[in-house]
Amino acid sequence: MRHIFLFLIHLFFLVTLQAQSDTNNLAIGQWRTHLPLRTGRFVTQSSEKVYYAAEQSILVINKTDFELEEISRVDGLSNTQAKLLAYVPGSKTLMVVYENSVIDLVPEEGPIFTLNQITNFSNFVGDKIVHGISVEDAENVFVCGNYGLSRLNLNKREFSFSTFTGLDVFGAVVFNGFIYAATEGGIYRIALTDPNPQNFSNWNFLGPESGFPNSYESKAIAIFNNQLYFDVNRSLYRMDTASPELVYTRAGFSIQYLSAEGKNLLVGYRCQSNCDRGALVAFAANGQRQEASNLCMGIPNYAVEDQNGRIWMGDEWMEFRVLNSLQDANCTNYVFNSPFSDKVWEMAVRDQELWLASGGVNRTFSYLNRSDGFASYIDGQWKVFTRFNSPYLQGEKANDNSDDLTDVMTIALHPSNKKVYIGSFYEGLIEIDGEKFQLFNEKNSTLNNAIGDIARTRISGLAFDEEENLWVANHLAANPISVLTKAGEWKSFKPSCGVTSLHQLTIDQNGYKWFCSSSNAAGLIVFDSGKLDDNTDDKCRVFTTANSELQTNQVNCVNADLDGDVWVGTGEGVVIFECGSNAFDENCRGTRRVVEIINGLGAYLLETEFITTIAVDGANRKWVGTRNGVFVLSPSGRDQLAHFTTRNSPLLNNAILDIVINPKTGEAYIGTESGIIVLQSDAIEGGRVHNAEIKVYPNPVRPDYDGPIAIRGLARDAAVKITDVAGNLVYETRALGGQAIWDGRDYKGRRVQSGIYLVFSSSNPREAGFGKPSTATGKIVVLHRE
The missing domain is CATH 2.60.40.4070 (Immunoglobulin-like)
Structure with a gap:
């Protein structure tokens, strides 16, 4: 059992190793992410670098040579889905705020430090939402949220005060001896010398007596050219020591941000209605106003101007956007080598190729109408196919998206040639042969349209048998099983057991096809076609809670291991069918493995876990994906070798959607609800x-x-x-x-x-x-x- 101990040492404690194979650039126990770098949603900068909040990681761009660096959970970030960034020059620290309001402090040198105080505030009931970060000085920043306002000392890594305002606070600055806070109820201020800033009753509302309206909203505030600039009911104002002065109003737009890091004050606008993009207006110190080219404007979140006059924009639209200057009429857009999105449904590997299906269905097997398509990762390069860039996913109606191949959910890779098969739950099967694409549907194959939804050809599962025939689960079709033979001929089957709601399938060593069913009454199906040209020798059997060890008919996944045993993942643990050629005998009921949990007490294998996927590695160990991370089991399932979660590993998310293992290299590709992460395991075929x-x-x-x-x-x-x-x-x-x-x-x-x-x-x-x-x-x- 010593190899189990080594496995735990290498994987659980994430030892960084230098040994590398000739086919793989990961060492045993190392992790790597494949995260989308398609959108830079928020941006900040140091003197040398620009930091973007991508979908699930941080992208760092060197301003001089545009060299890229990615920071993710593998590098020590505590979460995914960064919402806000702020680089604090005095502390040489990048501050990362996530959607859940957890904060990471990422110093240029030293370990990352995580702050959970805001999420743990007991003074505020409900979700805590951080709206903005404002740098006060070399070591202090203001954190503004729906709960109120906090001052965070980066050197001490603690909050010096938190004010619970009862109002959403969007920004804060120190100006002329006062702290100013922009809120949904207007601007408030308090003297820096006030000993009790956490008491909101000590703050003064700036109303009519100060030249402000009686009632107004302020969502942005900044200091530029020694003057205070702020938003009042979507108009830009400024003041020094006198009353506020109107600077600019843009009809139909609201102010999203004020940024004063360069020679100009940047004012970002979002459209209120009847337009499709935002705007950026820049104000120079002399008051001159200039509007940037709208070619770079999508749905803006923030922007910074660097020392060279370039404007880096954080935006909700796809691509990273940069204006080389305010005078530049063109936008420079960057798309980096990455998947299209963090969406994962099914993956497949062949040699050094990874293929990804990014569609799927919901829990009731209804359409998601997801257009993320599919992708390949070959020789270190991602190639993405969506209906927006590939005519092959646009269906047969060129000017009508009603038959586009959305909800791509299954992939099969031919075992001996380079063909790839892509199944859409919406509109058929694509065969890829080099640069040649062919669509199979009800018109040129035995694939059927769905009963009750005759416009759709639902492909929900694919697998090759030992004779290199491709078997297809054709969800809710009258003949729900089809096969494309090695010779290129199609044949369909209507199983005698009458189940049509088939999806994911595996093929065991006897050539039996095991299907999951999305029906609450079916569970698991095993089918034997016998001779393909003889319809009289077909066999079919349905396993349910009534005739097997299944504790629920919610069967989510199925996989045959290296010994030919069939492992079934359900909503209540794992059932193993070790029946071999006797799968159709009524005595074949499957088994629930009894494992020891504590002090000799037994329990059924993962009986409290919702199983989503099961993968088998080269040592016949089982990698079981759940909503509670990844369990690695011994070949028999009696020993738990590891349990990876977001708490003890860089795992991106505990909700696992798919796991696939490259048998030649031992790389375990883990698809989560936050994207793909890879772990180099210690087993190969x-x-x-x-x-x-x-x-x-x-x-x-x-x-x-x-x-x-x-x-x-x-x-x-x-x-x-x-x-x-x-x-x-x-x-x-x-x-x-x-x-x-x-x-x-x-x-x-x-x-x-x-x-x-x-x-x-x-x-x-x-x-x-x-x-x-x-x-x-x-x-x-x-x-x-x-």
């Missing part, structure tokens, strides 16, 4: 016999390396012994699939001395079949400083 040559990484093992040593090319679950040159046993283990891991220590846990070590491996007789176990040898050179 292994054959019945060893490869002709086994490989060791790293080799030699240099003095500064103290991580795992991977031995690849082994037969599945092979026995491995490591000895010194004198033949003394140093360590022994069993391969995880086709890879064994050695930590460079002997059986007593002591780091081995410099020298040459020999690897002897023998294949598992159970895996070798009727042949003799194969053997393999290797050599490891270990170097230490003397």
